[in-house]
Amino acid sequence: MHDKNGVGLSVLEQCRILKLPRATYYERRRFEAERQKKKAGENKTRLNRAKIVINEWSTHSTYGYKKMSKHLKRLGYDWAGEKFIRNLYKELGIKGQKPVFKTTRSGKAPYGKFPYLLRNKLIAFPNQVMATDITYIKTPWGMMYFTAVIDLYSRKILSWRLSDSMRTDFCLECVREAFEKYGVPAVFNTDCGSQYTSGEFIGLLKSYNVEISMDGIGRCKDNIFVERTWRTLKYEWIFLRDYRSEEELRKLLGEFVRFFNNERIHQGLDYKTPDEVYREGSFPSAIINKMAA
DSSP states (O other): OBOTTSOBOOHHHHHHHHTOOHHHHHHHHHHHHHHHHHHHHHHHHHHHHHHHHHHHHHHOTTOOHHHHHHHHHHTTOTTOOHHHHHHHHHHHTOOOOOOOOOOOOOOOOTTOOOOOOOTTOOOOSTTSEEEEEEEEEEETTEEEEEEEEEETTTOOEEEEEEESSOOSHHHHHHHHHHHHHHOOOSEEEEOSOTTTSSHHHHHHHHHTTOEEEEOOTTOGGGGHHHHHHHHHHHHHTGGGSOOOSHHHHHHHHHHHHHHHHHTOOBGGGTSBOHHHHHHHOOOOHHHHHHHHO
């Protein structure tokens, strides 16, 4: 406040003109100072939390706000409610990526094809049903092929192999390793690719007395959990990282398997990791029924 000559008035003069006690003036100044300090603290806290979310999103870029909220709470960040993460995603202009599924080509079946056994089947415990498939990885030096055996109850990757060709033997090695390390399943599901309809592959499964199940032609959803694993592999891992040799790619894949089994939470597993569900051997029946549908 200034007088008619532009000279600033003292606090005493201002209070006299406004007919306010000086205590009120100082109380208001104290209140404003505390409010600004509180606001600055809140902004700093929000900025620090935003940095945490951005850091986690950089390695979990397919997580929508709901899954990111669950993930952060598992890490001990109790402030990471769905509403907060949703608003922060909107503010930062980020969202979970939505990759697409690949299609599977059918191979010739000189030994016949087997029926699909998993429709409406209740998968109720680990090692009851295992599945496998092959996915393509385009590299600077040519195409590479990745295969894995997955436990359908827990989504855990039990074994994996990388090859520079679509030969049958690397698929056989992958299956043998899974059976030797984790036991033989009741049912084993594949697609109708030539590797899986070959005499060698069918003979291996029959030698273990395993029931053989095969996806319908053109029905990638019959092997949906394996397809989702490939999606995660590519969009949360391979496409976000650099590799310059087969050795580096192989190391990268090993790191992915450890991450996928031990760290990555799944909505369909009640926001647990595959390894947790595999070891515990149980999770809500509603989830089991959803898997089997």
